[in-house]
Amino acid sequence: MDYGLCLPNVRDSASPEGIEAAADVAERLGWSTVWTTDHVLIDRGDADEYGRVYEAILTLAWVGARHPRIRLGTSVIVVPQRNAVLLAKELATLDSLSGGRVIAGVGVGWSEQEFANLGIAERFHVRGAYLEETIRLWRHLWSGSTDPFRGHFHAIEDFTFGPLPAQGANLPIVVGGRAERVLRRAGELADGYHSSQTGPATYAERVPVIRSAAEAAGRPMPWLSARVRVQFGTTTDAGYALRGSPDEMATGVRAFAALGVTHLALWFEAADPAELVSRADQFAHEVAPLVEVTDT
Numbered sequence: 001m002d003y004g005l006c007l008p009n010v011r012d013s014a015s016p017e018g019i020e021a022a023a024d025v026a027e028r029l030g031w032s033t034v035w036t037t038d039h040v041l042i043d044r045g046d047a048d049e050y051g052r053v054y055e056a057i058l059t060l061a062w063v064g065a066r067h068p069r070i071r072l073g074t075s076v077i078v079v080p081q082r083n084a085v086l087l088a089k090e091l092a093t094l095d096s097l098s099g100g101r102v103i104a105g106v107g108v109g110w111s112e113q114e115f116a117n118l119g120i121a122e123r124f125h126v127r128g129a130y131l132e133e134t135i136r137l138w139r140h141l142w143s144g145s146t147d148p149f150r151g152h153f154h155a156i157e158d159f160t161f162g163p164l165p166a167q168g169a170n171l172p173i174v175v176g177g178r179a180e181r182v183l184r185r186a187g188e189l190a191d192g193y194h195s196s197q198t199g200p201a202t203y204a205e206r207v208p209v210i211r212s213a214a215e216a217a218g219r220p221m222p223w224l225s226a227r228v229r230v231q232f233g234t235t236t237d238a239g240y241a242l243r244g245s246p247d248e249m250a251t252g253v254r255a256f257a258a259l260g261v262t263h264l265a266l267w268f269e270a271a272d273p274a275e276l277v278s279r280a281d282q283f284a285h286e287v288a289p290l291v292e293v294t295d296t
Helices: 016-028 044-050 056-066 084-098 112-117 121-142 180-189 200-216 246-258 273-295
Strands: 002-006 033-036 071-074 102-107 173-176 192-196 223-232 242-244 261-268
Touching: 002 016, 002 273, 016 033, 016 056, 016 273, 033 056, 033 261, 056 071, 056 084, 084 102, 084 121, 102 121, 112 121, 121 180, 173 180, 173 223, 180 192, 180 200, 192 200, 200 223, 200 246, 223 246, 223 273, 242 246, 246 261, 246 273, 261 273
Parallel strands: 002 033, 002 261, 033 071, 071 102, 102 173, 173 192, 192 223, 223 242, 223 261
Antiparallel strands: none
16 A cells, blocks of 8 residues: 655645645655645635645745745645646646646535635536546646637637646646535546545445546546545544554555555544644554555
């Protein structure tokens, strides 16, 4: 199993010190990727979760310059809240400057109020179609083509686009979400699928939908990843997490692997940077080796 770490760029405890500590431990442990969470202007009712968020792409640019061996992913950026061409430019720039380390995790968002706060309330109801067209537009721009692009939301006739991403049109795009249309979108258009707060049993129901959509589109099966919380010991928290003893956590990791999931983006709920580092070290030394022993 390949591991990544969700950076603490969100919630009241988010800080440069915490983000740096998380990126440093991920790189030291040899984990492949760091991931940022995205929100821009959420309503006050969700302030505890998303009221304080370091911007997703700028945070990755800061981290990428300080940690040259780690990949940079968004988990996930709410594409329909942004100008698709500007976002293509930002991702291409980051990929070029980082030497081809970007993974574009994308989603459609869920907060209608946030869309309204950004002055694009009407786009909330067509956000799926906007994302699908954006993925096609990105591939077109990142390929270096100067042919016109004509879609429902974008009509570009005379343009030049540069710099291109270091990965070109192959810059990985992973789709996040859980609705059936989201799963089909991953199979039809994306390089990967990225779940959030989903256990293996529910994930198993999604895999055939993604595979069927990919086959119908004549595309390879996307690679599979999952963003999961990690909680050592016994808790009463709702929602899925890798929790309990190291053996219990390793069982959860193996269940994901049995489904074909190849990457886990780990989220350690720790307010203090030192505590986050300690928990990441604990997972790497107590849980991951149990999975590796079983694999061999």
